[in-house]
Amino acid sequence: MAVVAEATTTAVPARHRLRWYALAAVLATHCMDLLDSMMVSTAGPTIRTGLHGSYSDLQWMTAGYTLAFATMLITGGRMGDIFGLKRVFLVGTAGFTVASVVAGLSVNTDMLIGMRSLQGFFVAIMVPQGLGILRELFPGRELPKAIGMMGPVVGMAAIIGPILGGALASGDLFGLGWRAVFFVNAPIGLAAVIGGIKLIPGTGPTDRGRSRRLDGVGTALAAAAMLLLAYPLMQGRDKGWPAWCFISMAAALPVLVVFGMHQRRRAAAGRTPLVELGLFNNMRFVVALLLGMLYYVALSGMMFALIVQLQLGHGFSALDAGLVMMPWTLGSAIGAALAGAVLVRRWGDRATLQAGLGALAVGAVALTVVVANIHSSDQTVTAWQLLPALLVIGLGMGGVLTPYYNIAIGSVAIKETGSASGLLNAFQQVGNSIGVAALGTVFLSCLTHGGTGGFDGAMQVTFWIAAGLLTAAFASAFLLPSRTHHRED
Numbered sequence: 363m364a365v366v367a368e369a370t371t372t373a374v375p376a377r378h379r380l381r382w383y384a385l386a387a388v389l390a391t392h393c394m395d396l397l398d399s400m401m402v403s404t405a406g407p408t409i410r411t412g413l414h415g416s417y418s419d420l421q422w423m424t425a426g427y428t429l430a431f432a433t434m435l436i437t438g439g440r441m442g443d444i445f446g447l448k449r450v451f452l453v454g455t456a457g458f459t460v461a462s463v464v465a466g467l468s469v470n471t472d473m474l475i476g477m478r479s480l481q482g483f484f485v486a487i488m489v490p491q492g493l494g495i496l497r498e499l500f501p502g503r504e505l506p507k508a509i510g511m512m513g514p515v516v517g518m519a520a521i522i523g524p525i526l527g528g529a530l531a532s533g534d535l536f537g538l539g540w541r542a543v544f545f546v547n548a549p550i551g552l553a554a555v556i557g558g559i560k561l562i563p564g565t566g567p568t569d570r571g572r573s574r575r576l577d578g579v580g581t582a583l584a585a586a587a588m589l590l591l592a593y594p595l596m597q598g599r600d601k602g603w604p605a606w607c608f609i610s611m612a613a614a615l616p617v618l619v620v621f622g623m624h625q626r627r628r629a630a631a632g633r634t635p636l637v638e639l640g641l642f643n644n645m646r647f648v649v650a651l652l653l654g655m656l657y658y659v660a661l662s663g664m665m666f667a668l669i670v671q672l673q674l675g676h677g678f679s680a681l682d683a684g685l686v687m688m689p690w691t692l693g694s695a696i697g698a699a700l701a702g703a704v705l706v707r708r709w710g711d712r713a714t715l716q717a718g719l720g721a722l723a724v725g726a727v728a729l730t731v732v733v734a735n736i737h738s739s740d741q742t743v744t745a746w747q748l749l750p751a752l753l754v755i756g757l758g759m760g761g762v763l764t765p766y767y768n769i770a771i772g773s774v775a776i777k778e779t780g781s782a783s784g785l786l787n788a789f790q791q792v793g794n795s796i797g798v799a800a801l802g803t804v805f806l807s808c809l810t811h812g813g814t815g816g817f818d819g820a821m822q823v824t825f826w827i828a829a830g831l832l833t834a835a836f837a838s839a840f841l842l843p844s845r846t847h848h849r850e851d
Contacts, residue, residue, distance in 0.1 A: 381499040381500060381508075383557070383561050384499055384558075384561035384562045384563075385496070385499070385511060386561075387553075387558045387562060388495055388496065388562075389512060389515045390553060391489070391492065391551075391554050392492060392512060392516060393516070393518075393519045394550045394551060394554065395489060397522065397523045397546070397550075398462065398481070398544075398547055400519070400524050401523050401524075401526055401527030401530070401543045402423060402424070402478075402527065402543060402544075404531070405527045405528065405530065405543045406420050406424070408531040408532065409423065409531070409543070410471070412540050413469075413470055413471045413474060414471075415470075423471075425597070426478045426479040426482065427478040427482040427485075428596060429482065429589065429592060429596070430479045430480070430482030430483045431483075431485055431486045432788065432792070432795070433486075433585040433592070434482070434483055434486035434487065435489075435490060435784050435787045435788040436588070436636060436784045436785060437576070437584060437784070438486040438487040438489070438490050438784055439490035439491075439494075439780045439781055439783045439785065439787065440576070440577075440637070442491045442494050442783075443777060443778070443780035444576060444634060446564060447495050447498065447562075447779075447780065448491075448563070448564045450491050450780075451492070451562070452555060452558050453487060454484050454485065454486075454487030454488025454489075454491065455484075455488050455551055455554050455558065456555050457480070457483075457487070457488075458481055458547070459550075459552065459555070461480040461481045461484055462481060463544065463545065464480075465477035465478060465481065466538075466543070466544030466545045467541070490787055492783075493771050493779065493786075494771075494783055496509060496771075497771050497776065497779050498563075498776065499562075503707070505772060506701070506764055506765070506768045507702045507703055510698050510699050510701055510702015510764040511698075512763070512764075513695050513696075513697065513699055514695040514696075514698065514699050516698075517691045517692060517694045517695025517698070517756075520687075520691040521688055521691050521692065527543055530546065531543060576636075577634060577635060577636040579624055580621060580635060580636035580637070583620060583624060584621055584636055587617040588788065590613050590614035590617060591610075591792060591795075592791065594608070594610045594611050595611070595792075595795035595796060596795055596799070599799050599803050625639055637784075637785065638777075638778045638782070640775075641774060641778055641782055644774060645841070647773055649838060649839075649841045650773075650786070650842075651785065651789050653715075653835045653838050654766060654789055654790060656832070656834055656835040657719070657762060657766075657793070657831075658793030658794050658797060659794075659797040660797065660801075660829075661722075661759065662793065662801075663797035663800065663802065663804075663805075663824060664726060664755075665690075666801065667801065667805045667825065668687075668729075668821065671817045671818070671820070671821045675817025675818065685745070686745045686752075689748075689753040690753070690755055690759070692756060693753045693758075693759070693760065694756040694759040694760040696760060697756060697758065697760020701714050701718065701763075701765060705717070705761065705765075706764060706765050706768060711769045711842070712765070712769075712839055712840075712842045714761060714764070715762060715765040715769070717758075717761055718757075718762035718765070719758065719762055719835050719839065720836060721761060722759060723832040724758075725751050725752070725754035725758055727825070727826070727829050728751040729748065729755070730829075732747055733818050733821060734822060769842060770786055771786075801828065804820075804823060804827060805821065805823070806820070807820075
């Protein structure tokens with residue numbers, strides 16, 4: 363029987379006394395993952411030229427990483443439950459760091475794409491452990507504050523990433539050229555590994571009492587289903603949505619059905635399933651998955667439309683477009699810190715979550731109004747005109763993430779945290795892919811048929827759809843109880 367309790371800030375085991383320092387090691391890995399993705403995206407054209415690669419190679423530098431990440435997330439999350447969060451965290455972090463260094467030593471694009479895929483594999487092992495480690499380290503009242511710390515770190519990484527990537531690729535630091543983009547991960551990864559060894563307590567497997575063998579068949583089925591779904595979502599828009607994209611996505615459904623049947627049989631036999639089926643009996647967690655999917659679809663679609671509109675519609679350079687996005691990322695950092703330190707404690711998870719979703723929807727609508735007014739007066743869009751709406755969007759984004767993860771992770775048992783974190787991250791990746799694919803297609807279709815000034819009109823349509831999705835997420839939050847109880851079983 364589950365034991366439901368609200369932990370106090372005084373009930374901290376002695377082994378957790380360095381928990382705030384241990385948090386720095388976890389945040390370093392999140393920072394490294396985001397920095398790497400954004401730096402490689404910015405430096406990609408320079409890397410392609412340096413290795414004499416094709417445009418297809420440039421695309422696969424990102425696609426290889428993303429596909430490996432998406433297909434391994436569910437398995438990576440479960441590995442922490444079976445083999446221990448600290449051990450798997452260290453393996454993932456060390457593997458990602460080594461793969462980054464070897465990527466920087468690549469002699470051709472095939473080697474680089476292989477190392478990028480290996481980076482994606484290890485980051486899928488590394489990232490899901492972070493939430494589980496925070497769950498073990500921080501009592502219930504401190505967990506929102508710890509999760510809220512991710513906002514400022516991720517926000518700063520989002521601001522610094524494109525600038526640093528461009529500077530390293532073009533600045534030829536120590537004669538390394540683009541290779542420095544990958545070598546940056548070495549000191550961060552090394553610091554995270556050392557910090558993890560010394561500061562994160564080793565608690566062993568969280569899922570005790572069952573076999574500590576990973577479900578090989580379940581791993582293969584889950585990876586196949588994610589690949590069948592994620593690959594066409596990533597490639598379909600650029601290739602004009604050929605028939606194979608829809609066949610592949612449709613094929614993911616029966617594979618998921620077989621996966622579910624296999625998990626039930628394995629659990630009934632007393633063997634460790636890849637996914638804890640009890641998670642789907644937890645209404646808080648199920649609603650969190652649904653709400654998170656709507657949120658990430660809307661967010662990734664808005665970001666795609668805005669970046670394309672700024673660069674192609676209004677002549678901003680990639681660096682200028684990144685700088686215009688600073689209010690968004692800065693607002694996200696402020697919103698996450700405020701939610702974690704103040705709002706969740708005063709308002710509760712659900713009210714804070716809804717406030718964040720409401721701010722996001724208001725910001726999306728405000729941005730469409732600003733762009734429409736600028737277009738109607740034949741003026742040129744400036745960063746200052748977009749700043750207020752982007753800041754509101756950022757504040758809303760930060761206000762969502764802290765209570766969202768607190769709800770999702772705080773409502774599951776300790777033994778389920780790895781599995782839950784893997785599912786949350788997998789849904790995030792799928793949501794991001796759907797957002798870029800679906801809303802990106804809407805944006806480009808409106809642009810193609812929009813005639814003069816089509817960019818502004820296409821962006822407005824995309825943002826109105828995103829606002830509708832965020833409103834649906836706001837409504838779905840009413841299905842959540844107003845308080846989060848942390849299960850310790």
